[in-house]
Each structure stands twice: as C-alpha cells, then as structure tokens.
Amino acid sequence: MNRTERLAEIKKVVEESGRIEVNDLSDMFHVSEVTIRKDLSLLEDRQCIRRIHGAALPTGEISDAEPIREDSLGMHIEYDRRKEEIGKIAASLVTDSGWVFIGQGTTCYYIARELAKLEEVNVLTNNLLAAQALAKNKQANVIVTGGNLVHSHLYVAGEMFMRNLDKVYISKAFMGVGGADLSAGYTVNYSTELIVYQTIKAIADQLIIVLDSSKFNRTTFLSLGSLTFSDVIISDKGIPASYREFYETNGVKVLN
Template sequence: MLAQQRQAAILDRVRAAGGVRVTELAAEFGVSDMTIRRDLDLLHDRGLLAKVHGGATLTGPGSTDEPGFHAKSVRQSAEKAAIAARAATLVRPGAAVALSAGTTTAELARHLVDVPGLTVVTNSLPVAEILHAGGRDDQTVVLTGGVRTPSDALVGPLAVGAVRSLHLDMLFLGVHGITERAGFTTPNLMEADTDRALVAAADRLVVLADHTKWGTVGISSIVPLGAAHLLITDDRLPTEARRTLAEQVGELVVVPGAERGVAQ
C-alpha cells in the first residue's frame, strides 16, 4: 500500500470510530509505529485530525461536541491511568460509591474489581461491564438505566430517578471541561442533570480530570468548582490553573503522569 493510500485509510478509520491507536494501525497495515506516527503528523499538519497520546482523534470540539467513548479513551491515557490509580486509594472495602460516565472513571473501575464488599452505582456502560467482568460475588453493581449518549453514558429521567433515593459515600465524577466561571461542565444537557443527581446522593465529591479539561467549556454546568471536596489531576496542569483550583476546591491533588510516548 502506498503512503497516500494508507493515510486515506487512516483518516477513514478516524472518521468512522472517532479515534485510533498507533499500535492498532501499525498491526493492521503491517508497518512500524514510527511510520504510523509520521502519517498522523502529516494528517495533523493538514488539519484533518488531532494527534493525542498514543493515537489520533477527530478535530474541532465545541461546547456541544461529544466524542465517543473510544475516541476519548485514546486521549491522555497515561495521565488518566495515574489519576485513576490515585483515586483508587480512597476506596475502602464495603463502601458504597458512584462512578459517573467517562474514560477516567472507567480506568478507575479496573482498579476496583478486587475491592471486597463494594457497591458501585454507575450510569456508565463501560464501567458496569468492567466490574461485571471482574466476577466478584461480594460486589454489587447498580446500573441506573436511561438514554444512551455517544459517550456510553445513561442519562435522562430514568437515570435521575434511580439515583435520587440513594445515599452514597463518595462520587467519582468525570467531566468534559473546567473553567473558573462555568465550573465543571458537560456537552450533554441530560448528562448534567444525571451528574447533579449523583452529586446530591454522595457525601463526598471527587472529580477526576486530566490537564486538558482546564479551559474547556461544555454547554451545561454540573456544579461549581467549590462543590468538589477533592480534585485529582496530573502534573501537566498549568501553574495558573493549579492556583485557581487550589483556592476553590476543597483539596487539589496533582499526580505525576506516567511515562509518556514519543507522539503527543
């Protein structure tokens, strides 16, 4: 296959799936990771896709843009893994916790499959699948039900109604964006309602957000910054953002990012 043909095929896959991984493309086309990275560099320079850690995604997000779960899963994967590992240390056996939808919360779920006696309430299909695959008989997973979004969240009146009668120790909340004025935001109006119901049901709110969420604004605010008891982020968060968040959230935890690949 010629380079131009391969690049056209890569672009088709990004448009179809929302995101691609370097390792998967290299295996599919029978070339090296470095060759794929050069292809992504060229397509990125032409404005046809956006390079992210380990792969590429579609370009042009807006306040209502809602990437699919797979597209988001290839973004900042090292940072999300580090954030999730830190968040997992907060969960004790026998606790009742909620995990909102998101790729960082899905990463957290992988750390929770071995926690005994845990009850997890979630509106995330991937989170529920991860915990179900763990196969622990002493864990209870409550899936809210609701209308499915492009990011595999369950939202709407059914989801809100399922959450309102619950009392939870802690909520781990994934967000689309963070700004000082808008607080924590999402691009989906019904997801904001569902997230607010989860916040109201939990004694403690822990927000999981990598550095790219700072300065991004979704169309709907979930809660203001001051509602977060704890915000866990990575060490690529700008100094000014750290200062602002440290002043407004209950506690700011900055974790070192895991070792990152060459392509950023």
C-alpha cells in the same frame, strides 16, 4: 467560518484538549460529523493531528501506548496514561464497604478498571463501559442505574435514571467534566450530563471531580458550576499553576 479557518481552529482545539471526540467537534463547529471526519483526514495527511476511532489526538500523543478494546460494546478506547493514574488514585480512596458511584466517560472507565482489582467493592454506575470492566471481578457488587441510553458515549440518564435513585445514598461519587475554566468554572457537553450531576450531588456524601490536565482552559456547552463545585479533585501532574493556586486559595484538595 470558511474551511481554512475551521481547520486551523480544529487543530488548535485538538492540541489544547489532548483528545477530542468527533461528535464534540461537530457540535462545537456546527457542521456534520461527516464534514469533521473529512477535516480530520486532511489534517492527518498534513501531519497536524492523529486520528483514532471516533476521535482526534495531537501528533505523537499515544505513540508508546497500548490500545484497549471493549469488543462486546463496540467501543475502542485508546490507552491514556494520565487517566490510568487518575484511576489508581481514585481507587485508593475506596477503603470501606460503602457504595461508590462512577459516572460516564472514559476517565471513569479507568477508575472502574482499578476498582475491579479490589477484593470487595460496591459500585453504582450509569457507565456501561465501567460496568463491563467491573464484571471481570466476580466478587464486585455492581448495580447499573438504568435509564435512557446515550448511544454515542454508552451511558444512561434521563427520567428513569432519576427515579431509580430515589432513596439511594452513596459515600463517594467520581464524575468527569467536559472542561474547567477559571471564569466559566466546570462545564459539560450535554443536558443529560447535567441532570446526572445534579441527581448524584444530592445523594452523595462526597462528590469528587476527575479530569486530566487537557480539560483545563477548556469550556464546553453547559455550566455545571464554579471550580468550588467539589472540594476534592483528582487530576495528573500537568495541572496549570494558575489552577493549583485557585484550588489552594479556595480550599479545594487536589490529588495527583
């Protein structure tokens, strides 16, 4: 694939995903992050995409958005109205004193922000951004799992993560995915994510997948399972009709 072809494909991926990280584009196109940044810079000059810290958005995607910065962790998170709504729906499901798991990713970070508003909440998480958001509530009971740090996305995983969850039980788990496709099912970007999913699914009474509508019709690297992997999902109003029909036919509850 030459550069002209790659630029066209990057533009298409950004438009379809709504937001995509530089490191994900690097993995997808098998080029360095330096090369991807140069490509994004050129596409931005052509007004084809909009660059933010570490990621790209379609033009105009966040023109009316407020930026959110978690300064102490050095991570810049652009405001996303869809993820905020998902966070509010997820928090509304936490109605008892049972333990809740929040997985990695920015959608789960938004869930943590909403849970931090509750008077009483018990949270287990491998997401450092989520832990920081929850730390603002001095009444929140928060446990960070421990494990090997994935620097690019600020979560922990690996063998220690699995060992630390031995004999742990949780009532609800909220976890994001890299993509959702009618044929490929749910996919994730990294093997570390796959291990987290498998570990949590075994100890959670209910696993709820959270994903905004940009993740539909998108396939990433590793298969997590079919779209019936979880019997409840939380998304926004932009879910494609074909997916709504699939979920309804297969008994998967959609909250949006």
